[in-house]
Amino acid sequence: MTTSQGTRPDAVVSLYPELDEEALDQVARALRTGDTSKLSPARAAEVAETREVATFLDGVKVPVGEGVELDAAVWLHREEGPHPLIVMPSPWAKQGWTLYTVQAMRFARRGYHVLAYTARGFGESGGEVEVAGEADIADGSKALDHLISQAGGPGSIGRIGFLGDSYGSGISQLVAAEDRRVHAVVALSTWGDLGEAFYENDTRHVASVQTLLGAAATARLSERTQQAFDDVLANRNIEETLEWAAERSPYHRAQKLNDRQVPVLFAQAWHETLFPGNQTLKMFNALSGPKRLLWSIGDHSGPEMSGMIGLPNRIWQDAHQWFDRHLLEANGDEAAAAAFDTDSGAEDQVVSEVMWGRALESRPSWHAATGNPERFYLTGPAEGGKDGGLLDKPTNGWHTTFTTGTDTPATVADRILLTGYAELAGLPKAYRTGKIDRSDAGVWTSAPLSSRHQLRGVPRLRVTVAPSEADATFVAYLFDVNAFGIGRIITHAPYTLLGSAPQEPVTIDIALQVTGYDVRAGHRLMLVLDSVDPFYGPAAETPGTITVTSPDEDPSYLEVPLS
Template structure:
């Protein structure tokens, strides 16, 4: 039972398509050399890995404060020095085994590798501290251990940290604090944990509950449990934000920048645990070599096939990143020279790689600025005569008011379920919405005319809107949809927003950054903006049922600004 008296839900996995049995078979084959239970290609891979590197599992790594961390070790057998990779585990009971196949591939390539289970999970000791100081110290101790096993500082090459999900945040934080780390790969990661938990003053309750459920078999510290319970109970917000700041790479970015640490990020457009914008903020704050891979799907979904050993462009890029910054850079002199060589080899256009919905086309651009379209405004207007919905037009149409009641959910939602809706997207089955079923009493709706040409959205859409909530604290969610001629929609992006400590029924103008997107809207389709007050993904402000009135003052019209390329 949680500290607020609620019964926790059943355990869930942040890796719903992970084949644990298949990974266990790979680990057993690495241990014993018996590959009879593996498919031929995997058997050959394991056999070659055993020739190239010595594998040890069940390794006890001394962590911070006497905690022992369960780990696996791959020591390359060829003449060195060899670069090192440390891989802190995801937020999962399976611990380091999630990395088994990719770690053996690094080992075959010429790396010494240590993959370990974060404290509080699986067979590791200690309690879960959510990338706290003990986790950072664990990462540093794990690196110390790997260096010692590899023959000491004089016998090793350059050093990288790689993590997926939970391990990605730990990897960035260790790199910020330990000057021995030369490069980082952070998959399905976070930059600002406070923003991930409280986006626009709105609690991400479904994300926090999912993290709690996924850690049901873990051992959470009292402080960790308190932080999660406080988000769910809507209390101690300032205290929780301070707790989150110390666990956020964004708040240590200056340390990474001083050493120009190369960092590769990968995230999904419809990420529901760590929304894209907070990672984008971290990416843009970095001044050293960096790359951002944005994909269709949800948390850890785009890289899942690679975890299972199948071809995967994200893991291929991770290998390439380390090969350039660890293997090849060892022969290039200074870190600045190594970065220059990498950029010359890869092309500066590779800094941002976006997988576009729904063509799945890959677009490479030299920077986030270059990847972002030019802003074009669609002004919110009142409904035409005889119509229910307002318009999205190229000129303001002021003097109108649209009011919807609060406290009732509508079919406009972020997704059907965290993770699972994103996995359906990966399979080419994005969630569809019947826009005619959105009750206009419970939502404000604005639609464009059918678009005369394809509109390519690239970047962060922004909404400036004047609202007058009937309660001092009031939450609403803005959704942007792509709607076909039959009224069937797909979600492009969204964002929640909470107005706090306002005067009831007093208008307030707010600016909302919707989550970044790479989306193509076909010619003949319409854009639809929906505002409603309830979404299962978010915790509303403490408010009685009431209403929100949307207006567009003459001196400051309401508009939706889309980045179009």
Template sequence: MTSKETRPNAVVSLYPELDEGVLAQVVQALRTGDTSALAPARAAEVDAAREAATFRDGVRVPVGEGVELDAALWLHNGEGPHPLIVMPSPWAKQGWTVYAVQAMRFARRGYHVLAYTARGFGESGGEVEVAGEADIADGIKALDHLVSEAGGPGAIGRVGFLGDSYGSGISQLVAAEDPRVHAVVALSTWGDLGEAFYENNTRHVAAVRTLLGAAATARLSARTQKAFDDVLANENVEETLRWAASRSPYHRAEKLNDRQVPVLFAQAWHETLFPGNQTLKMFNALSGPKRLLWSIGDHSGPEMTGILGLPNRIWQDAHRWFDRHLLEVGGGENGDEAAAAAFDEESGAEDQVVSEVMWGRALESRPTWHAATGTPERFYLTGPADGARDGGLLDKPADGLHTTFTTGTDTPATVADQILVTGYAELAGLPKAYRTGKIDRSAAGVWTSAPLPSRHQLRGVPRLRVTVAADTADALFVAYLFDVNALGIARIITHAPYTLLGAADTPTAVDLALQVTGYDVKAGHRLMLVLDSVDPFYGGPADETPGTITVTSPDEDPSYLEIPLS
């Protein structure tokens, strides 16, 4: 597969509901002082920001070898020293302008801010390296530039890096390498990029195609294009994983731990670009101050209203995080104890984990991830009861499980209708409805529990232990966990893919971690586990000749679904 074949014909936005016109109006008003095109409240905010800070866009940050980054600068006018915030851009053609409203708000609060467009995007020079060493060096140079503009090292306070999406990974990596960075905010982020490309031997082809589409107007380096090509072509897997490892904050976590750098993470439960488990792995690897916000939705959706300047709990937490770890410690004209006191008075402000539970939208706050995780309960996979077409999920093993389904045929069991967009529908209270009766049982294995006698609160990482055998050399299966009502209409709780490699006709015991979840199943509803072999989000094996997959439950190693119940 050539690079030309994998470059998209049209730009795909990672921010499908972003109103670029709103951001453009804010930037123009900041530049000129003319707020006539803005709503009254936004106009007042821009006026206040212009009074508090000096704004400059069109800033060029030299980063070496003739490359300059396009940036914008907010310098607080009050007597300092002031803490600093650097904001690397998302993976988007809009570049730094995505941060215009929030950067303005940080500046009003007492920070000097520099937001920049990552190399290879927009008006910045260079080529896209996907958070490679050049991007880390760029972040350091951007900080150097801000320090210089703010009056030099003796005139500044503490330093924070904040990024959404692409900028979040760069922010973590810069913080690991530059001891001047005191705190990080990482929104819709990744910890292990390898797992975002390959999960359980399975290629995330929809995610890679989406990233390519979002970078259709960017300038990708040859090495970056090769990495994406290789994922789509199912080639050079180990080489790509090595390439991804150097771009993964997880592999530099010890450097953050050495300095106890505080990191705030925000992630969506149904994240389709950077699945939650790899971010959770990064979170659990950190020993310093940390906080993890879980939300309904998909990539960057939960923080979107804040990008547009509307009330948003994630951005509110980001401001509190920096106030606590930068502003209050670093001093400045606003460096009193008021913000820290307000932070402490917020419910759960001291807790490490705050979860927006599906689907009641209640917020749960827990002191640690361990405290947020439920107690494992097992549901054993069994064969169909008399007169039933589906297998069961029971509280103890039973004899006779032998379920075979054909591969190569998709079923209505899918991750989502459309990457990113389905998550925005979830945010609007419209999760995808699955008609479980339409799942072809010849192309899928299905196991269903009895109606649950009480509400089941799933908190953590569900796990599947299952013995499978395929009659082809390699075989993909995707496990979906559904919440099914009395009418057979389901909502997806979580899922995970798995590819058996080189196991033709050999029963193999598979331990599969489904993606982390925070979900309440109502009393009277059923749990349904579905295994099928095709999903548009994932790439199948090189040889996609149809075959069969057989699921069994040996007496000595029974198959079961384990869910963490709180």
């Protein structure tokens, strides 16, 4: 809904819908009081051990200027130092720093001094939400100053790391780019280019913005932040919003990280809906220093969420190993270095959890993780048929036309975040592809595959379209379809044409979102183009048509990276 203060959500949304907040609060209380009676035996033992080796302080107020204080908690290791430091800016959530409680105490037991804080505008922190603006970057440095003073001053500390999940991950990268004291970063469910996350191929990510507004329903947004979100939803002031987003994008400060060769660990979900994977991959590939990228099944923050409540979690395990290597090892902790180096795949830059078998693939670089491109050419429907084909040779001279303005069962997901949690539980969404109305979508299907196809990387679509309107939006989906016509989504991407000449063919290239997916032998690949998806804002409200064709001189094709 829209109010005098701008667009506000109808309901509060959690980016951690399955997180047990009370369990985290109980851990924090037990750390403070020593009363572990409400904790499980394993967690009670962790808390007791932490209290033996570290001092825990919550309710800490970190002054950051202009009368603003950040709500924070500190874990100070008691053994003689120097000790490395970790600063943890909070996610985009009302719970603030408490989401890090379990992992922070684990870092403290390992020998780190830790400060976790709630970002400005959220929870008990002062100020207004600036979406990783200059004030947030300065806040990170001020929080580090505070932790250094609590640890005994510059002469009493070791190397310094920043770790964040979601919102805190972007802030962590930006602080590391600007503050030369930061030696390593862990960025979980992160962004590299915020502009691309809001406007992918000139298409507005309206569901993402609505979800962010819902998750910040109790926060205090600055006037500029509210305007940026409102502008995306209202389809206005695009250039100004992209400039605003660029200032908040680590990608545009990557050279500063490269100048100091700052090690960065990324973790991302294949079906990430808030910050799609390609823009994080772009940031990863822009870095020249030590780096590592973990791909997982699911959606935003889902793969790492179980670790927040203390369950075994490979992403958090990697985060600990990353800091052990780049912070502890530099302090002369050879045992930590050896533990990291002997762990399987520890030297590799890319580790992928493949959909849906959950097998882990470890590769030394992104280039080594990416498959070789294989083309499937789009063809027209066979006589009496409705679907085009995906063949190994071009067949030109055909055209397919579908109407715009009507949604079809081809969608990104049923619900943002929650569909990803179902994927994590082994229940990916099933699409009944026979129910896709071919008058409202273009559909192209391959023959049954003779062997397993391992898609690794960024599929690409080159296609010639002729919309009836000057502005037109469509979404390309790639499905894995079994013999019964039941599909699972592999990847997708939206695309918007602005200011084109109506009915004039335009050839475009679309990078679908990065994927790691195995298609079984006997299954088919299915490409679907339609014009409506609740996740995206259309360029025009007026229904029309889109005609797809394949010129002789430039045939339309789908290119998939096969390993």
